[in-house]
């Protein structure tokens with residue numbers, strides 16, 4: 001009964017979205033047609049959905065009761081101090097309840113898709129496959145080793161796909177000759193690697209990962225490994241030296257190419273460089289087959305113009321590729337995300353071979369999976385909820401969230417809504433424009449240079465109505481959301497074998513800094529005129545806007561997390577009871593709400609191939625984020641909004657230091673690089689320990705009954721368990737990853753000051 005009321009309310013609010021309740025997305029395509037075409041894809045609601053809906057209703061009732069109790073307490077507060085405490089608790093719990101409701105939006109209609117690439121040849125012939133442009137962005141050769149970028153490119157160049165239909169575009173915001181050198185070397189190696197993969201039907205086509213795996217050794221593999229190692233040696237040698245030795249330059253043309261890096265060339269000020277490294281009408285591999293196009297682009301930079309980080313780079317890629325190949329489908333990749341499955345393009349075709357789908361769906365998002373994550377993912381870098389679990393919920397509501405990489409776009413989606421085409425300023429950029437000149441012809445090259453210029457976007461709608469959207473450091477989230485608001489649908493495709501694998505940060509500081517950037521980015525969306533709670537709700541419906549709000553307001557988690565890290569503990573130390581006694585009926589709500597939310601989250605997590613320990617670490621890092629990057633990111637957002645600071649896009653390092661990586665593999669926390677973000681974290685660790693000890697002492701002395709303090713003691717104990725690695729790092733570790741003494745002392749002093757004030 002309750003469920004149906006709940007269901008009814010939501011379906012009323014949500015009439016603008018057309019989730020699969022209209023069954024369109026759920027029906028296996030083709031099964032019902034007269035010609036008996038085998039299905040290319042299916043979609044199914046997850047079996048857990050009925051339970052989720054019932055549980056959501058029950059939980060909602062408990063929440064209503066809980067807030068009734070809260071209000072009662074708030075009204076009946078007698079002293080200013082108790083009003084203050086009750087108010088803070090009320091706000092914190094309100095935030096928790098809001099975040100709970102946003103998470104429910106993902107649990108009401110999650111769907112799982114399946115593709116059948118084996119049926120593809122019954123529907124489309126190879127010669128009719130659409131062309132595909134692949135975009136790979138890199139920004140800094142010192143943080144993103146060119147060898148790893150090159151591996152990403154090689155893994156996609158060797159896809160099981162007609163090579164003449166593939167073009168790989170590399171955007172280098174680092175403007176580095178070394179990166180271009182690496183690509184020129186990679187192109188030579190590709191002439192051997194591509195036929196090798198094809199002939200031997202290799203599954204792992206990133207050479208680095210292939211040679212790390214258990215591959216079968218034959219004389220051919222020995223040979224190809226030698227070629228790879230020699231290329232790697234040259235690239236790494238050049239990286240070490242920081243310049244390209246003459247001995248590595250093999251021809252007059254190559255010499256001319258590198259002459260573009262004149263002495264005036266700097267990262268912030270330089271002209272555009274576009275280098276066609278391989279052209280599919282000219283370059284042949286060792287077996288005599290044509291190779292895919294491979295094009296290097298370093299867009300023009302000038303310190304007087306704003307470059308819009310990755311969004312700006314992606315828009316240059318969109319324009320240059322339009323001039324050169326203008327493929328209708330675009331695959332966007334971060335430089336570390338290599339293809340882990342050569343059949344992925346065929347999976348994508350299971351959807352996009354149907355023009356009806358392409359006219360409605362702007363993108364197909366594949367999840368981000370990572371290699372090299374330690375056994376229990378101690379920094380919770382996999383973001384299972386963001387990348388694997390909630391996208392199914394988004395998808396069921398009509399559109400998956402975009403996560404910046406591993407995504408197949410329909411080029412048309414960058415030019416206005418499905419029925420509202422926004423025409424670009426020159427016809428050559430239009431998705432319907434047919435390229436009829438070879439990519440290296442002088443007209444094509446001249447136009448490509450023109451559209452890559454740093455002032456090209458002035459007086460155009462690039463970044464606002466066309467292309468990737470500007471205004472947020474998480475351009476991926478913002479762009480995906482805007483496309484959804486424009487009326488595009490999108491889908492989430494999560495095959496059993498991960499389609500792509502990337503690097504996750506392996507030190508605490510790196511991961512907190514990455515998420516601090518995300519925090520600034522999402523708040524830029526949450527507090528913009530496009531905020532999901534105001535603008536979004538009218539365009540995408542209540543549920544979808546709730547779901548987008550979860551991310552747009554992601555850092556408000558820090559309000560309840562910080563409150564529960566300090567307030568009950570300070571009260572405990574001062575022998576003040578702030579929660580109901582065990583004997584009061586209201587008490588029961590606390591364990592129910594806590595265990596209910598945690599339990600359901602645990603279930604979601606293990607359903608996405610998680611383990612108990614991974615989940616445990618994940619909830620620990622969630623509390624860590626609450627008192628560090630969420631807080632600091634929000635502060636930075638505030639400063640940025642006030643025009644006081646201008647935080648940029650600090651690229652996450654993909655370089656691994658040996659000692660650090662050893663600690664990571666052993667599961668030891670790394671605090672080595674001092675960061676102010678560690679201070680509130682250490683304070684939380686200290687105050688909880690003190691509160692727990694004093695609380696226990698009081699109870700043992702019999703001065704205060706345990707009955708009234710159970711909840712406070714439990715919270716302090718819970719934090720102490722979660723903070724265990726911090727105590728270790730503070731007290732008895734000697735390695736370079738221990739907590740810097742400076743941080744411990746500052747935190748201890750501030751904790752003491754807090755105690756005095758309280």
Ligand SMILES: O=c1ccn([C@@H]2O[C@H](COP(=O)(O)OP(=O)(O)O[C@H]3O[C@H](CO)[C@@H](O)[C@H](O)[C@H]3O)[C@@H](O)[C@H]2O)c(=O)[nH]1
Pocket residue numbers: 137138139140144171173308309310313333334335336403404405473474475476514517518521649650651652653
């Ligand atoms: O000015 C810039 C900055 C970054 N990048 C590229 O953007 C990608 C992502 O950067 P990374 O440092 O790896 O950021 P992450 O936080 O790991 O990336 C996630 O978050 C980003 C938004 O903050 C999205 O762009 C990414 O796709 C998404 O994977 C990399 O390929 C960079 O080379 C640029 O091309 N130009």
Ligand SMILES: [Mn+2]
Pocket residue numbers: 334336503652
């Ligand atoms: Mn990354």
